[in-house]
Amino acid sequence: MSVGVLCAVRGTAESIIVQAVEGTGGRLSVTRRCADLTELLAAAEAGLGRIAVVSVDLDLLDRESVDVLHRAGVTVVGVGDPSRPWLADRMRAYGVDVLTDAPADEAGADELVLGALAALERPASTGPRPEGPAPEQPVVAPREVDGxxxxxxxxxxxxxxxxxxxxxxxxxxxxxxxxxxxxxxxxxxxxxxxxxxxxxxxxxxxxxxxxxxxxxxxxxxxxxxxxxxxxxxxxxxxxxxxxxxxxxxxxxxxxxxxxxxxxxxxxxxxxxxxxxxxxxxxxxxxxxxxxxxxxxxxxxxxxxxxxxxxxxxxxxxxxxxxxxxxxxxxxxxxxxxxxxxxxxxxxxxxxxxxxxxxxxxxxxxxxxxxxxxxxxxxxxxxxxxxxxxxxxxxxxxxxxxxxxxxxxxxxxxxxxxxxxxx
Missing domain, CATH: 3.40.50.300 (P-loop containing nucleotide triphosphate hydrolases)
Incomplete structure (x- = not known):
């Protein structure tokens, strides 16, 4: 059965990602192309997808909204902007499952899709996912706990x-x-x-x-x-x-x-x-x-x-x-x-x-x-x-x-x- 993907990506990267998702031979399928965060959260809570691909600069995106997606059983893939690395740092703090640069071509989009599939297969949690290296995509590193x-x-x-x-x-x-x-x-x-x-x-x-x-x-x-x-x-x-x-x-x-x-x-x-x-x-x-x-x-x-x-x-x-x-x-x-x-x-x-x-x-x-x-x-x-x-x-x-x-x-x-x- 195909896994639904919710796409809330800005700019030209969206069409590249959608094509890569639809080219997975039925493993993934874009079920909703969301115009804003409200539509994304509504689709996730309605059970329309198990993966959300999200731009790091999506308006109103914060830790609470990522937590809502996680509670809905959705794996969150953050798509960053290489020219604004501080947004990627912010997404790490939000607790996204996978963080990658916005793909510029088909090869980059395919790598993003593989990373999303790998994250989906990892055990789910009720909060931000455990952080550590993955073969396909960099995931958030664990924070050292002292106190x-x-x-x-x-x-x-x-x-x-x-x-x-x-x-x-x-x-x-x-x-x-x-x-x-x-x-x-x-x-x-x-x-x-x-x-x-x-x-x-x-x-x-x-x-x-x-x-x-x-x-x-x-x-x-x-x-x-x-x-x-x-x-x-x-x-x-x-x-x-x-x-x-x-x-x-x-x-x-x-x-x-x-x-x-x-x-x-x-x-x-x-x-x-x-x-x-x-x-x-x-x-x-x-x-x-x-x-x-x-x-x-x-x-x-x-x-x-x-x-x-x-x-x-x-x-x-x-x-x-x-x-x-x-x-x-x-x-x-x-x-x-x-x-x-x-x-x-x-x-x-x-x-x-x-x-x-x-x-x-x-x-x-x-x-x-x-x-x-x-x-x-x-x-x-x-x-x-x-x-x-x-x-x-x-x-x-x-x-x-x-x-x-x-x-x-x-x-x-x-x-x-x-x-x-x-």
Whole structure:
């Protein structure tokens, strides 16, 4: 059966490519010659083709649209302009499967077709394809990954995700290297306020826009993330909850990749909700409000799961752990129970919390953070971390223990990977 090809190529190269496709003896067939990106995406989502040949300068083409094509099961072939090599670099950042110069003759078009067929036969993925050399065409090379991503997540009910994320980032920065603190909460991001930054800072939304256009690199990300303390940078979130569409998951996937090269640790403060909006899922191109959280959890090397130490908070934590498991997220976890106090958990609050988690969630190694309200209030009042404001706080010591645990987990994983590579 012939494989459908969607062609959205500008200039004289289009007719050369169409002729080459039709000359494959029935293996390929041009099913739609698209005038613009809207028509291309509509044809892909309608299942009219499995290969899309696209000009690198097609209007409105960005990482999100390439991701839409991938989700529709379409292999993307980028056709570049040798006189404008920066467009080819941008297409690599978008995650195209094959990138080649616009053919000037029949031989060049035949090579493009062979490269497209080879890419089609490789295993499909849900995002930008793995990069590496191919005999027919150059494919995008893999990015070296240095740093680790730590997602801080917790169920609804304000269990203290932001407090844990901010102080965990501060402890990691002080103990084991450069750290980037990111606010990816699309419901009530407050990292900027907690650490004393202006709401107007462009932050993560600007990074996501640059990633969507394929222009985000280490220098750009560093400019967007001001230095808060030695070895600690902050990438602030959206200033209003209604700006959540500015954080599409496909763009954030690229942000996490660049962040790994910028900092030893990337600590992401996530929103609470993991649900997929049932209305929006009818339109595969509609933005997903919880996509930012799911993107961070999927990228994370370690997920720090935060719950509150009261009967309602423990119940939500147990259910949240089950939800993460059902969704296949956060397989490597560190459980943190926040605000542990006798007034709500009994005379031995630590034992009560530990017993409940062991019984109902099978968690036997949770980190318990005591409810040190005076210290937390003092830190919030001065817009500083516990390490800076009240270094002797019991809550700060507990969170330093969480940082040490996260560091040990990542180091162990690196050691195992190094042994496996030998």
């Amino acid at each position: 680790a991503v730590v997602a801080v997540w917790g169920p609804t009910g304000a269990p203290g995700r932001t407090t844990v994320a901010v102080n965990l980032a501060a402890e990691l920065a002080a103990a084991s290297g450069t750290t980037l603190l990111v606010d990816a909460d699309t419901y009530g991001g407050s990292v900027a306020q907690v650490v004393g930054l202006l709401d107007e800072a462009p932050g993560l939304a600007a990074a996501a826009r640059a990633a969507a256009q394929g222009t985000l690199d280490l220098h750009h990300l560093a400019r967007l993330a001001p230095v808060l303390a030695p070895d600690l940078r902050v990438l602030s979130g959206v200033s209003r909850a209604d700006r959540w569409p500015e954080l599409p998951a496909s763009s954030l996937d690229a942000v996490w990749s660049v962040a790994r090269g910028l900092a030893r640790w990337t600590v992401v403060d996530c929103g609470f909700c993991l649900e997929s909006d049932e209305v929006l899922t009818f339109d595969t191109r509609a933005p997903q409000r919880n996509g930012a959280t799911i993107s961070a959890l999927e990228a994370a090397d370690v997920v720090v799961v935060v719950g509150a130490a009261d009967p309602v908070g423990i119940q939500r934590l147990v259910r949240g752990l089950g939800e993460l498991t059902d969704l296949g997220l956060g397989t490597t976890r560190v459980v943190v129970v926040n605000r542990v106090r006798a007034s709500v958990a009994g005379p031995r609050p630590g034992e009560a919390v530990a017993g409940a988690l062991a019984r109902y969630a099978g968690v036997t190694d949770a980190h318990l953070v005591p409810d040190d309200r005076p210290a937390l209030d003092a830190a919030l009042l001065d817009a500083r971390t516990l390490r800076e404001a009240v270094p002797g706080s019991p809550a700060r010591r507990a969170l330093a223990g969480v940082a040490a645990r996260v560091d040990a987990i990542v180091r162990s994983a690196v050691d195992v990977a190094a042994l496996a590579a030998r």
